[in-house]
Amino acid sequence: FADNGYRLWLKYDAINQTKILENYREEISSIYSFKSSETISIAINELENGLEGLLQKKVQSDPTIKPGSIVLLKEEDQPTHKITVDVPDHEHGYIIKNTIIDQKPVILISSKSDIGILYGVFNFLRILQQELPIENLSITEEPKIENRILNHWDNLDRTVERGYAGFSLWNWQTLPGHIEQRYIDYARANASIGINGTVLTNVNANSTILTPEWIKKVKALADTFRPYGIKVYLPARFSSPIELGKLPTADPLDPQVIEWWEKKVAEIYKVIPDFGGFIVKANSEGQPGPQDYGRNHADGANMLAKAVAPFNGIIMWRAFVYSNEVPDDRAKQAYNEFKPLDGKFDKNVLVQVKNGAIDFQPREPFHPLFGAMPNTPLMVELQITQEYLGMSTNLAYLATLFEENLKADTYAKGKGSTVGKITAGKLDNHSLSAIAGVANIGNDINWTGHPFAQSNWYAFGRLAWDYELSSEEIADEWIPMTFNTDKASEDSIKNMMMGSRETIVNYMTPLGLHHIMGWSHHYGPGPWIKDKPRADWTSVYYHQADNKGIGFDRTATGSNAVAQYFPEVARQFANLDTCPEEYLLWFHHLPWDYKLKSGDILWDGIVKHYYLGAEQVKGMQNTWNALEGKVDAEWHRSVKQLLAIQYEEAVWWRNSCVLYFQSFSNRPIPAGLPKPD
Numbered sequence: 217f218a219d220n221g222y223r224l225w226l227k228y229d230a231i232n233q234t235k236i237l238e239n240y241r242e243e244i245s246s247i248y249s250f251k252s253s254e255t256i257s258i259a260i261n262e263l264e265n266g267l268e269g270l271l272q273k274k275v276q277s278d279p280t281i282k283p284g285s286i287v288l289l290k291e292e293d294q295p296t297h298k299i300t301v302d303v304p305d306h307e308h309g310y311i312i313k314n315t316i317i318d319q320k321p322v323i324l325i326s327s328k329s330d331i332g333i334l335y336g337v338f339n340f341l342r343i344l345q346q347e348l349p350i351e352n353l354s355i356t357e358e359p360k361i362e363n364r365i366l367n368h369w370d371n372l373d374r375t376v377e378r379g380y381a382g383f384s385l386w387n388w389q390t391l392p393g394h395i396e397q398r399y400i401d402y403a404r405a406n407a408s409i410g411i412n413g414t415v416l417t418n419v420n421a422n423s424t425i426l427t428p429e430w431i432k433k434v435k436a437l438a439d440t441f442r443p444y445g446i447k448v449y450l451p452a453r454f455s456s457p458i459e460l461g462k463l464p465t466a467d468p469l470d471p472q473v474i475e476w477w478e479k480k481v482a483e484i485y486k487v488i489p490d491f492g493g494f495i496v497k498a499n500s501e502g503q504p505g506p507q508d509y510g511r512n513h514a515d516g517a518n519m520l521a522k523a524v525a526p527f528n529g530i531i532m533w534r535a536f537v538y539s540n541e542v543p544d545d546r547a548k549q550a551y552n553e554f555k556p557l558d559g560k561f562d563k564n565v566l567v568q569v570k571n572g573a574i575d576f577q578p579r580e581p582f583h584p585l586f587g588a589m590p591n592t593p594l595m596v597e598l599q600i601t602q603e604y605l606g607m608s609t610n611l612a613y614l615a616t617l618f619e620e621n622l623k624a625d626t627y628a629k630g631k632g633s634t635v636g637k638i639t640a641g642k643l644d645n646h647s648l649s650a651i652a653g654v655a656n657i658g659n660d661i662n663w664t665g666h667p668f669a670q671s672n673w674y675a676f677g678r679l680a681w682d683y684e685l686s687s688e689e690i691a692d693e694w695i696p697m698t699f700n701t702d703k704a705s706e707d708s709i710k711n712m713m714m715g716s717r718e719t720i721v722n723y724m725t726p727l728g729l730h731h732i733m734g735w736s737h738h739y740g741p742g743p744w745i746k747d748k749p750r751a752d753w754t755s756v757y758y759h760q761a762d763n764k765g766i767g768f769d770r771t772a773t774g775s776n777a778v779a780q781y782f783p784e785v786a787r788q789f790a791n792l793d794t795c796p797e798e799y800l801l802w803f804h805h806l807p808w809d810y811k812l813k814s815g816d817i818l819w820d821g822i823v824k825h826y827y828l829g830a831e832q833v834k835g836m837q838n839t840w841n842a843l844e845g846k847v848d849a850e851w852h853r854s855v856k857q858l859l860a861i862q863y864e865e866a867v868w869w870r871n872s873c874v875l876y877f878q879s880f881s882n883r884p885i886p887a888g889l890p891k892p893d
């Protein structure tokens with residue numbers, strides 16, 4: 217039945233390999249749980265529904281353990297059944313194991329907590345969806361990052377900043393009285409991948425969300441999400457004491473301001489006792505902040521941190537700051553402002569840093585702040601929504617981008633000091649750790665606009681749980697859960713996904729080019745953008761093309777942004793022999809006839825990348841056409857149309873960039889390639 221993508225990766229369609237189906241039907245008889253709670257009921261429900269779909273038979277809760285029972289047991293209840301099975305120390309960790317209880321072979325899912333059991337149940341169902349063997353299960357899992365948070369950029373009027381999947385899920389008008397089934401399905405989907413926090417509204421914050429009427433609405437959502445292990449957070453608009461409290465100032469050191477926030481926070485916690493805390497975008501892109509009063513980011517963050525500390529709340533203070541009054545390379549500004557503040561933040565503050573120093577480009581080197589603030593917990597902010605990667609018409613599997621970032625080595629404490637490790641707090645031993653993903657979710661029937669964009673929500677959750685997973689492993693999970701088709705078809709879907717982000721880099725911003733998208737909306741090409749209120753809101757600022765060459769010199773002869781990296785990395789990027797070619801024009805301004813590793817001159821290399829990108833989209837179209845009849849017909853039709861649009865867009869990008877840059881290079885299109893028109 218065509219669900220138009222609503223069921224996400226939790227489809228639970230019948231197992232299609234007969235042998236495996238028979239084996240599962242034999243091995244699994246019933247569900248046993250020792251104690252009940254709201255969360256355990258959810259887990260049982262999920263198992264009942266999931267197993268009915270997958271096994272095509274009813275598997276129900278039973279008050280006695282039978283051979284083949286799936287046993288849900290909190291660690292504290294193990295002795296009652298005369299078993300001891302080690303579970304992870306982490307409250308939300310779990311084990312899945314074949315074992316014997318009362319002389320009966322069972323599958324045990326055990327944890328210290330109900331939420332851990334729920335996570336275990338989702339993992340168990342994922343194993344079945346992948347049609348993997350269940351005879352020798354011995355799984356031990358625990359999250360490597362504590363707070364795994366979606367950031368919704370949803371406005372109170374239900375528009376979504378940089379959202380390409382319809383309007384906001386939150387129907388504020390009917391809240392708090394009416395709980396839409398969709399909120400529950402949202403919580404379920406998040407719990408299935410271990411996401412345990414959500415910032416409901418936009419970082420470009422509206423203080424109205426902090427008024428008593430709206431806090432009631434937020435409470436209704438928090439109550440809905442709680443049994444799924446999800447905490448609610450809000451953005452705090454720094455000037456709220458003025459807007460809501462009618463104070464003359466929002467100066468973080470002013471006693472009245474401090475008191476206003478303390479009262480506001482107490483008011484929130486009275487209604488939502490497990491409220492997560494605040495995210496703050498301050499003194500960035502016109503947002504108010506402590507600098508309006510001559511204070512710094514730490515002054516602002518600590519004032520809020522002290523207000524939420526008695527309730528165990530946290531503050532996620534964003535490092536996405538830049539100012540046009542600073543005549544420096546924008547890529548350097550966050551580091552320059554934040555590094556001197558290392559060690560000055562209260563212990564419940566995290567600094568939230570985008571994966572790269574510019575802005576969620578199809579490819580960016582990692583942000584130099586990672587590793588540079590060892591005394592402050594840093595969290596990475598990834599963008600799941602495709603602001604700069606073709607929005608909802610382009611197929612981009614972003615797990616490869618996320619993986620590249622999380623595995624990037626900062627060399628902060630020698631080899632192996634990866635961004636992932638820093639985000640997990642493991643490099644500098646911070647017990648507070650978090651990761652954020654800017655959500656790509658809206659009220660489109662399929663949640664994410666482009667059907668394949670579901671994989672990016674999924675991948676974010678899985679990497680937030682375990683930042684060491686590979687994008688390929690994640691694709692190996694998501695594809696069978698989503699498509700339930702034959703192995704050969706799964707392989708071709710995987711190939712298409714794994715190459716999809718690089719394809720976009722090829723036809724948008726090859727060889728380290730960046731931020732040459734259309735003005736403000738960032739859709740389509742716009743390398744010609746100039747004469748805007750700020751130099752760094754133009755494209756010419758980033759590509760610096762002229763008759764001699766192209767690229768942004770960030771070495772010592774230019775802005776010297778490379779010097780912000782640790783020496784090993786700085787040397788690698790600064791030296792043309794060692795700088796990875798994918799970052800070439802990010803760090804270097806080079807002549808058009810500079811020799812690339814391929815032997816091509818730079819101009820020819822750029823042009824070839826643009827052509828290759830468009831060709832690769834054609835390749836994706838061919839792969840997809842061949843999958844007709846092998847995947848859900850509605851998905852097939854929809855993705856086919858989107859790939860046709862994507863091809864047009866790739867050609868649009870290719871032709872406009874090649875023709876534009878050719879006006880500087882004055883060189884011909886390399887032999888063998890058709891002329892752009």
Ligand code: GCU
Nearest residue numbers: 377378419420497536575603
């Ligand atoms: C980008 C994006 C904005 C967003 C900002 C941010 O600049 O285009 O829409 O508000 O990032 O992350 O704060």
